[in-house]
Amino acid sequence: MTVDVLDRPSWAALTGPHARYAGIVGRAARYHPDVAPFFALEDPADPRCWNDLAVLAGPGTELSITASPPRDLGWEVRGTSATRQLVDATVRAVPDPEAVVLTATDVPEMIDLVRRTGPGPFRPRTIELGTYLGIRHGGALVAMAGERIRPPGWSEISAVCTDPGYRGRGLAARLVLAVAAEIYERGDRPFLHTMAANTAANHLFTAIGFVRRKENVNVSLRVPVSPGLSPRP
Structure with missing residues (x-):
């Protein structure tokens, strides 16, 4: 049991205890929409993860994630909100x-x-x-x-x-x-x-x-x- 998994808890869950609820493309994952609206990335600093997320979510989809995409990939930022763990x-x-x-x-x-x-x-x-x-x-x-x-x-x-x-x-x-x-x-x-x-x-x-x-x-x-x-x- 480590605290580090809480840096990316959805990714750790979807590739671990909650794998049965996961949809995964490469280094991006999501919960089944009927279960939860959350998406996750293995490494938000890696542009390839964002490419996988685009494929997983689909063009034009709106979503929320605790990460910011590289500016040169064309993602539209719609808003932000501060949260606390x-x-x-x-x-x-x-x-x-x-x-x-x-x-x-x-x-x-x-x-x-x-x-x-x-x-x-x-x-x-x-x-x-x-x-x-x-x-x-x-x-x-x-x-x-x-x-x-x-x-x-x-x-x-x-x-x-x-x-x-x-x-x-x-x-x-x-x-x-x-x-x-x-x-x-x-x-x-x-x-x-x-x-x-x-x-x-x-x-x-x-x-x-x-x-x-x-x-x-x-x-x-x-x-x-x-x-x-x-x-x-």
């Missing part, structure tokens, strides 16, 4: 007696909760990536959290969200700690990503024992219609 430090993980394991039958409710709260991407098959836990009140799903990207030795806690009517009760923190307990139980370590500007989320996660590891910039791009490809070796 946090890892466990003093996380006191503990199961939650009120948390229930969510399954495929819960996906419509999960998608609706994500739509109303905006924690980040959640697709019809995202639930396959790991354990998802939820809390129900009156039968309705009011909070959830689960696992997403899983590079070797690590698991990303994601989809942390709470119905607006139930915020301020500590449900998100309880679920994060419960998911972390599941991760520790199998011998892995938890990490997560936040928007750098999301003060509330960053405060929550640092308060329960996560620490900032690095800052990233997500770049929204459009694949060139006629990319200037460099020859492959």
